[in-house]
């Protein structure tokens with residue numbers, strides 16, 4: 001009888017891609033999957049540890065899974081923790097949570113099946129390096145070989161997707177070389193490492209042949225793509241080549257770094273009809289004071305000029321960004337300047353995060369830490385101001401027509417849920433569309449619709 005694995009994937013899109021890789025490997029080894037922890041022989045928690053809230057969520061999931069080790073609750077024998085939390089806390093995880101049987105670091109995700117089997121065979125408390133790999137059961141398919149990550153681009157290898165069949169992420173690099181003061185990612189994921197362009201193109205072709213219509217490009221800093229292996233950035237070229245693939249309809253660029261966005265890249269976004277007029281570019285703040293302290297290589301003037309350039313060169317561009325509230329040294333004036341910026345530049349999609357003091361980062365030891373109470377107050381102030389901006393933006397969209405990818409049909413409202421180039425999957429929500437025979441329209445197909453009303457922050461459209 002095959003062993004059953006329950007897999008919990010937490011955190012960002014980049015972690016989700018790692019989860020997909022692990023699931024493909026486990027499927028190749030003949031593991032079965034379950035969503036019921038009481039039926040699982042093994043649980044894998046692929047963790048996130050970006051900020052405090054992510055850490056708590058990871059710990060809660062690990063502890064909840066651990067409770068299924070009690071015989072009255074299930075038959076769980078192997079509790080495996082993978083992902084960013086392992087990189088950061090591998091020394092203490094075992095001590096803090098004795099139910100954990102094994103930890104799998106980011107460089108070892110291809111060994112996930114071996115680790116589970118090792119534990120299920122009765123071996124306990126191991127770090128990945130302790131496993132003699134010769135004891136590992138032979139993989140059932142090529143996809144599960146130890147070289148899987150480099151070799152899995154053959155079209156015959158099974159693909160395991162945690163996203164709907166019609167869109168996917170494509171992770172083009174891992175790690176980060178940027179010096180952002182608040183960020184622990186370079187410590188966790190190491191130096192920036194690009195995936196060679198030919199591997200990415202075969203992956204993209206394979207996604208297209210599997211029915212994927214929209215590819216979302218991700219990395220810690222996608223705009224740095226290629227510098228480590230080609231000595232120069234090749235992101236614009238990569239995007240054009242992916243857009244050339246026949247069945248791909250949309251290519252969307254996520255996780256860019258403002259300082260690294262080149263004119264060539266802007267021209268590709270503006271000029272290639274298959275590239276979404278959308279850019280995800282975390283600005284983090286706008287004030288000179290904060291951007292300097294954050295070591296972002298930007299200031300207010302450069303940030304404003306950058307946004308103006310995007311607006312001028314890419315008509316209709318939709319800018320998605322995020323801001324950190326309460327970074328050490330932030331003043332009331334900095335917060336007000338951010339609000340003015342949002343009002344002036346009418347940023348279409350903005351997320352706001354409370355600064356989290358992450359050990360091992362430069363900002364953690366900065367003086368002038370901002371108290372939680374002040375952070376909360378400023379977060380509220382900026383969120384309320386941004387809600388007004390968002391309402392204005394939504395009102396200005398009424399009467400506008402866009403092409404939408406159908407995601408689903410909502411039984412309750414009788415409407416389609418769909419996304420245009422303006423809505424990235426997972427983060428930007430959906431537009432509700434009324435259409436004739438909506439129930440029979442197939443997810444992953446495209447439809448044109450005109451926005452007819454906005455309610456709270458939701459948009460409603462009618463098929464045209």
Ligand code: SF4
Pocket residue numbers: 176177178179180183184185186220221257
């Ligand atoms: S660009 Fe900055 S914030 Fe983003 S992953 Fe790299 S160091 Fe972290």
